[in-house]
Amino acid sequence: MRTTRVFTAVAAAGLLALTGCGDGGGATGGSGPGGIKPPKIDKLASLGAGEGQVNIVAWAGYVENGSTDPKVDWVTGFEKETGCKVNVKVAGTSDEMVTLMKTGDYDVVSASGDASLRLIYGGEVAPVNTDLVANYKDVFDGLKLKQWNSVDGVAYGIPHGRGANVLMYRTDKVTPAPTSWSAVFDPNSPYKGKVTAYDSPIYLADAALYLMKHQPELGIKNPYALDDKQFAAAVDLLKKQNELIGEYWSDYTKEVQAFKSGNSVVGTAWQVIVNLAKADGAPVEAVLPSEGATGWSDTWMISAKAKHPNCGYLWMNHIIDPAANGAVAEWFGEAPANKLACDKTADKNHCTTFHAADEAYFDQVWFWSTPVEQCLDGRTDVKCKDYAAWTQAWTTIKG
Template sequence: MRRTHVVAAVSAVALLAAACAGRPAPVTEVVAPGTSVAAATASRSAGPSPSSTGPTPAPIASLGPGEGTVSVVAIDGYAEWGGVDPKVKWVGAFEKETGCKVSLRYYDPRQEEKPGDFPPSSFDVISATPEVGGRLMNEGKAAPLNTALLHGYDKLPKRLRTLPSVTRDGRTYGVPYVWATNEVLYDTGEVSPGGLESLFEDKGPVLLRDRPLSLADAALVLRAGGAKIKDPFDLTDAQLDAAAELFTSGKKGRHVFWRDPVEVVQGFATGSVRLAQATPYHLDVLRRGHKPVSALTDRPVTGWADAWMVSAQAAHPSCAYKWLGFTMSADVQRRAAAWTGLAPANPGACTGAARRICADYHAGTSRAFRGVYFAVRPEAYDKWVDRWSRIVA
């Protein structure tokens, strides 16, 4: 897919961009201190695994003392070891607490076919988006979890624990980590939008997230117009075509697409966009930068929750479960939320450095998930990818 770049930032945007920083540019390989690159790469298989690994394994019944190592595949920013900022590190604490040395690799979730192609024997745990997690469950590459072995698991919000993106056939496959919602932001000095449909009117330029699941936002507009759509992530072919049409009808160049969160800040700060599909954290950053930006309060909206999953062929299952318990903790999720600008799944993390983030998302309150359709990998995901590739081409 082609990425449409927003106007380059001018010096006045630098402070805003720094405030929005969270993750650096994706990298392909990072090895935690104490682990050699050779050791980290040796576990990789030379080719893709089959589409299925056989019968679904049963959840493990008990944990051992730990195997001494664990292979972690993570979205950039979800497992920090001080390589970007010496003050931002929590991998070392895990190694010290558990005795499990971490072999860490990052992947770019925007290229979801790559993590989907990781053979299950090449990692123990992975941070999965709904798209990636759905594929891992579909292909039998993720193991069902024994949540009784995860202390404090029941303290996570039931809404997140029971999402279709982490459950299948009555079993749990993922532990929620961070989540967010897609909001409509607008320049109050330029436009006065009516609702979600404003993203698809001829009042550009409009900045949209470059992601096939953005088609679900168009589906919500269709539903508001009378279409019989129960779930925006479960569309018929005709509904999917109609959703795609909303992106391509009207003035050419009306829509531009972002992947890096900083692009949203740059777009509003430089005046190159008037509306954008973004997160509550974007709004907070822009307001702190004294930009005249507000957000629609209409519901419903779409959102997503990323989770940690264990490989169906994990070589180090005890250390993998220790990792799940560690990343589920309030302390780690507080650090992750502050670093990424995403809401923590654990409400206990909403203190200190994450207090402001939680306020942005109403995390830990009854408003947090109200009117939110959380993403799940559609059954016809390949069709969604095909439609989206035509939109951004």
């Protein structure tokens, strides 16, 4: 029990320090002042021989060995080449990932921004010696040493890829084409009953982002750091939005179908959903609205207790290898981390479609982070609402 509390304090303090200087689209990162550091864990000095296997915790679709689709396989080759047999455990949520990594049974994890810092400050993951990851040099600079994958200039992970939650709409039903999230938040929206939203507490950040631009008097600086008043405003906005909602989505096939049938005509989506809907013949387009957007950026991290560190490093190098990174980015529908991956994708426009090199695009994106009591935007005079509060509020919003 005591260790938990210490970790919390340490983590919170570290977060303060880290995010103190973040002002823009959440893409700033790196070192900050402040003496509190994550537990001291040495990074691997040199690469040895593979241990014969590696245990991975990953999002669905990140570790594919051809069993889902024979054409989708970037694991078999790796196993042959390195002799590291890949054992994968698919996690459904960031929370599940954190829980699994705590067991110490896993070597590598693909952590999103709302899990990575908890792993770093919890001492679950070790710093990464990027010199031992040959492909690291080809990673977009916009992804290196960011607040969610590094502390004080020390890399704690290898960037995997990123994407934004965009605004998708039916071109035949929504005119003029929307340029602002007000399309889904305006109480007088003509699309009442046909608006959709992501079914997760983290969607509160979308409302906060909207308020950040439209109600500056609330003083929201970071959509993941909301004090009581700001939080209440965001909740209120979403409760009003609930009147407009036809359905919330968490299953992307469901959203594709809803847009195709016209049950939903406007709402938040992932790029992969936009592409699938288009491929399905739905007349849809997507924009990054003027307010910017929320999004995700995932990081491969290695466990501090890894039993197979060498195979873990080999995997981290392999997954951002241009071919593998391009394949996984295409399969999942996101921007790859490796610039060279853009030449390896089957669809030559993939990197353009997903704005892989478009830093200006990602400057507008607030990557998912876990809201904690100690405000992520650096305020110390107030307490912010933590994720548990977000979860309960989300229930209330849906009513």
